[in-house]
Structures are given as C-alpha cells and as structure tokens.
Amino acid sequence: MFDFERGPLKFIRGGKYPHCHSLFIDDARRAFVDAASEKDILKALDRENPIHILINSHGHEDHFIYNYLFSKAQFWVHESDAPMFRDIDKLIDCYDPTPSERNHWRKFIAESCYYEARNPDRLLKDGNELIFGTTRCRVIHTPGHTPGHCAFHFPEERVLFTADLDLVKAGPYYGDVDSSIEDTLNSLERLASIDVDVYLTCHGRGIHEGNPEHIHRYAAVVHEREEKLLEFLADGPKTLETVTAQGIIYGPPRSLSGWDLSVSESAMMKKHLEWLERKEMVNSENGCFSLIS
Ligand SMILES: [Zn+2]
Numbered sequence: 001m002f003d004f005e006r007g008p009l010k011f012i013r014g015g016k017y018p019h020c021h022s023l024f025i026d027d028a029r030r031a032f033v034d035a036a037s038e039k040d041i042l043k044a045l046d047r048e049n050p051i052h053i054l055i056n057s058h059g060h061e062d063h064f065i066y067n068y069l070f071s072k073a074q075f076w077v078h079e080s081d082a083p084m085f086r087d088i089d090k091l092i093d094c095y096d097p098t099p100s101e102r103n104h105w106r107k108f109i110a111e112s113c114y115y116e117a118r119n120p121d122r123l124l125k126d127g128n129e130l131i132f133g134t135t136r137c138r139v140i141h142t143p144g145h146t147p148g149h150c151a152f153h154f155p156e157e158r159v160l161f162t163a164d165l166d167l168v169k170a171g172p173y174y175g176d177v178d179s180s181i182e183d184t185l186n187s188l189e190r191l192a193s194i195d196v197d198v199y200l201t202c203h204g205r206g207i208h209e210g211n212p213e214h215i216h217r218y219a220a221v222v223h224e225r226e227e228k229l230l231e232f233l234a235d236g237p238k239t240l241e242t243v244t245a246q247g248i249i250y251g252p253p254r255s256l257s258g259w260d261l262s263v264s265e266s267a268m269m270k271k272h273l274e275w276l277e278r279k280e281m282v283n284s285e286n287g288c289f290s291l292i293s
Pocket residue numbers: 058060145164
C-alpha cells in the first residue's frame with residue numbers, strides 16, 4: 001500500500017499531473033499532506049479510521065484533487081495560498097489566462113480536479129510546529145513556486161517533504177504570475193541546510209536520499225537556463241516569442257498530459273528576462289530584449 005514508511009510517515013506515490021504523491025501521517029490525529037495520489041488508498045485509510053487533518057503544501061490543482069472526499073477533516077494551508085482555495089478565480093489568476101483560457105481552466109479545475117471552494121481552518125506560517133500525537137512537524141515556508149508553498153520537516157523521523165520543489169531532472173517550475181526565481185533559489189538553499197535522511201517530493205521519483213547535492217543539482221538547472229538564455233541573447237535582440245521558440249527549458253514545442261509546455265516555457269522565460277533586467281544585464285525596448293554590454 002505504501003511506497004515508503006518511516007515510523008508514522010507513510011508515502012503514497014501517484015504523482016502524474018493532475019495528481020501528485022501524498023504523505024499520510026498515521027498518528028492519533030491522522031493527516032494527509034496533498035491528498036491527490038491514489039483515490040482508493042486514500043479512501044480506504046479514511047474508512048479504517050477517519051482522517052482528521054488535510055494539509056496542502058500549496059494551491060495548485062494537482063495537489064487537491066481528492067480534498068473533496070475529506071470534507072470533515074480540518075483543512076490547513078499556508079496563509080499566502082489560502083485565497084486559491086477560497087476562490088477558484090484566484091487560482092486561475094495565477095496562470096494569467098486570456099478570457100477563453102479562463103473558461104477552459106475553470107471547467108478543467110472544477111470538473112477534472114473536483115475544485116470545491118474551502119475556507120482553511122488553520123493558516124500555516126513558517127516555523128509552526130504541527131503536532132499529530134507523538135509526531136511533530138515543522139512548517140518550512142518555501143515560496144517561489146507559489147507564494148505560500150511549504151515544505152514539512154519531521155525532525156524525529158529525519159524526513160523532509162519538499163512538495164513541488166520536486167528534484168526532477170527538468171528543474172524547478174516558477175511560471176505563475178506570483179512565482180519568483182529568487183525566492184525559489186532561496187527556498188532551495190534553505191532546504192539544503194536541513195539535515196535529514198530522506199527527501200520526499202510530490203512528483204518524479206518521490207523518494208530521495210537526504211543528500212543536499214540533489215537539491216544543489218536541481219537549483220543549478222536555474223543557472224543553466226540563464227546561461228543558455230544569455231548565450232542566445234548574445235546573438236542580438238530577441239522578443240519573448242523568439243526566446244520561447246528556442247525551447248531552452250522544455251525543448252521543442254510539445255504537450256505533457258494535455259498541457260502545452262510552450263505556455264510554461266514563455267512564462268518562465270519572461271521571469272528570467274525580468275530577473276536579468278533587475279540585475280541590469282538585459283535591457284528591454286519595444287518588446288525586444290538585448291544584452292547590456
Ligand atoms: Zn505546484
């Protein structure tokens with residue numbers, strides 16, 4: 001039933017969009033972090049003994065798709081992502097959609113991800129200690145992917161649940177309107193300083209040895225993207241469209257689980273160009289970006 005167990009911590013893989021891996025905390029107060037993996041397993045655990053607490057690492061739709069099954073549980077999320085759970089439009093706003101994309105998103109999130117507006121019972125903050133019985137967990141606020149993204153540190157079990165700072169080869173995602181490259185890098189640095197045996201993530205392999213090198217390698221992808229972008233701009237001024245077509249992050253245009261990756265490519269390249277502008281390495285004029293020599 002579980003893909004990893006350490007004491008009360010039990011890990012359920014199932015992380016292909018619009019799903020993600022889940023963590024089950026099997027203690028006096030039973031809890032799920034990101035109930036979006038295997039529906040049957042999550043339901044069976046609730047039948048065996050009701051789930052008391054439902055935690056979301058952040059507000060993305062692939063992390064809450066089975067929340068609706070646990071309407072009696074207490075619902076805890078970080079205060080900065082709480083608006084995404086209270087109002088579907090706040091979630092859709094993150095993707096900066098055109099009016100027709102907004103309709104598509106609303107239908108997809110409501111019908112395929114079972115969105116139900118929900119007011120959190122507890123707003124998590126960095127450093128909070130969560131107590132489930134004998135199990136204790138520290139909330140590590142790790143903004144960047146979303147403003148309220150959190151990791152969860154279980155010091156006794158020496159486990160760190162890093163959620164969507166997911167250590168996949170492709171590197172981190174920071175393509176939402178409110179995503180931030182700098183915050184992502186700072187959050188990763190913070191996670192790398194936490195001494196644990198195991199990292200659990202929401203996508204990809206899910207279970208990693210707690211070696212900070214895994215986090216450093218993942219963060220290095222961000223710098224590699226920037227280097228490739230600088231190399232491309234060295235050729236002469238480029239528009240965002242031309243930069244996107246270069247496929248620095250995801251390669252040639254393609255879709256993944258029905259999602260057009262060029263949308264993410266464009267959003268993330270825009271973040272990189274803005275970051276380079278803040279660092280005064282790039283200048284933008286009439287929609288064209290050029291290197292400042
Ligand atoms: Zn996410």
